Amino acid sequence: MILGMIVGNVWLDALIRLGGVALLVPLYMIIITWTERKVIGRLQMRLGPMRVGPYGTLQGLADTIKLLTKEDLRPTTADRWVFELAPFAIVVPVIMALVALPFTADILIRNLTLGLFYIVALQGVSIVGFVMAGWGSDNKYALIGAARAAAQLISYEVPFILSILAVAMVASSLDIGVIVGMQGDTPLIAYLPLAFVIFVIAGLAELYRQPFDIPVAESEVVGGPFVEYSGIRWSMFQLGEFVSMVLISILGSLIFLGGWQWPVGGDVPVVVQIALMAVKTSAFILFFIWMRASLPRLRIDQMMAYCWQLLLPFAFLQIIINGLVLAYDWPHWTMTIMSLVALGAFVYVTNRAARQSGVTYQPSAASAQRVGSVL
């Protein structure tokens, strides 16, 4: 009877589901930190964490305990409330965004009709936290980092949203359940490869990971907005970053890779649904980690130019392609072809822009023939 009451009561039900998420998030953060350190370690021919627990699996737990017990320092000149509230301004919105994010058809908190809109809106709020942290710390590195973060996150929000908009156009819905439902046969990446690439690139920038880690650049601004934070507050920034990463990964697998559906169609058993989502989400996360280990960092003006001059026009191009196909009721495969052509153009232009000096790397024999003046 109590069970019936719990299941029947909307509020109790929501509370239990929220509690589940609140428990899962720190646990998942520990797992993902370990994964990241391990994968990056392997990519760099190191072992990664090995000491705490078998294969270092308990490293994340040890780190958490260390961070929790560490002294919570605040600079004397800091703007107290701004400084102390900034981590919350970053973490709370991303965790709130998880509310509308289904993992499988059944594992979800609430499926909102305007789910996509809600998630994207809350994802954007965390910028405020960065600016607060940068201003409140009373540190020049933090201030520069915050200015960079504001510029970058706001700029990349635009192509990010446009690429999601392309999905919403095809699905003609903002309800994630509906969007996944219509991908029973063909995941949307098949129709919108360009939008997918833009989504991933803008997602990297939203997560400020390499090559877009400009706000937190270790070798320039020494950690940026959170240079003055320590202990639990610092770990809240990390939490925010990792939850964002999971959020974007899940979102990407839902709206582009078909979520818990598979191309074979038909009813998918729950276990397979979970496995499908786990694989797709992990693929995203591993991609982000891989990028982090292998790419250098862009400069801030290059990053901005890349956004406004390349990503944005091509995101609009995808929207126009979608509009044409949908308005004239052409078959969906025409969208694929046009999007692929645009993607090719995008790759070409990006490559050209990066090598705009016109000078490419000369192989080793060339230098021997150059004759300079000998002193």
Added chain:
Amino acid sequence: MTVEHRAPAEHELDTIDININVGPQHPATHGVFRMVLTVDGEVVTDLDPVIGYMHRGNEKLPENCDYRQAIGYHDRTDYLAQFSTEHCFVEAVETLAGLTAPDRAEYIRVILAELNRIASHLMFFGAFATDVGVFGTAFMYAFRDRETIQDLFEEVTGERMMYNYFRPGGVAWDVPDDFSERTKQVLAKINSGLNDLDGLLMDNEIVLARCRGLGSVSPEDAINWGLSGPMLRASGVQHDIRRAEPYSIYDRFEFDVPTGDQGDVFDRMYVRLEEMHQSVRIVEQALAQMPEGPIMAEGMKRILRPPAGEIYMRVESPRGEYGVYIVSNGSDKPYRHKVRGASFSNLSALRAMSIGHYVADVIIILGSIDIVLCEVDR
């Protein structure tokens, strides 16, 4: 009387340039270098380098030391190219004292100095890539190969950092029996490691976008500033002391002097990569030619007393021209002892190269100079 209230127009708003203190403890200053940046937004309008945190009197101290005791102080000037610095000092003392090191000793010196050049440039690649933003991957690649060189040095000298192995008149003791095979193994590893670095960095679009055309120095400016080494050659001046005035036995080897053509950050990186290939070539030739025989000159006195006189000896260290000036008054200690550090002169161009660039660029311009603070401050 009315008070006018109006919002200030944009040009009336007060904007101030702020100073940012970078260093002496900052991940990108490669030691204890400090620079005070004046920035207008992200653009650096002025730069004030502050050096001297590492000053230990490495030029004055040897004046109270026996000639052999002074070798260790040279290890401690450029701690990434110890063999080059030792080489410079012992060649200077030998010339002053009229000694000639036996052939085998010279070959050992050249092999070790060239391997040391590779180790130093690998260190540059690791640190520079970290400055550009690669999250430690290039660093680990570079250090994997550097470690093989370090192991070899440890086998030969018993030390990993302050080798203190070259002596006026020769080297301290002979190399191990399997030195030749061990060196060949090391070279094989370096060759494959260089390809890894090449693939990771040199053709990367982001590295190109960041480094091409940044901090260009014209050949004339490079000469006027007294730049040397890869900094000078990147500007297109084909000047290498090993080639221009061959010391030791460098006239016996075939090698190229790679140059850049724009003098920008990328060219400096490229020149260093090519130099590593050339060093491998030199070591291979030296291994093939290395004779058996003594490793110390005949008739060495227990205490070395060079005749009165003075000498300036310069060698091509990985960072450029490393010079030693010694005045002898006939006693067992140098009367005057002065070091010319390549990093110090190269660093003097930092301000001119940096002004007008973004903060992020100044960091990699500094990284491209490849300074060793112990050599700058001495």
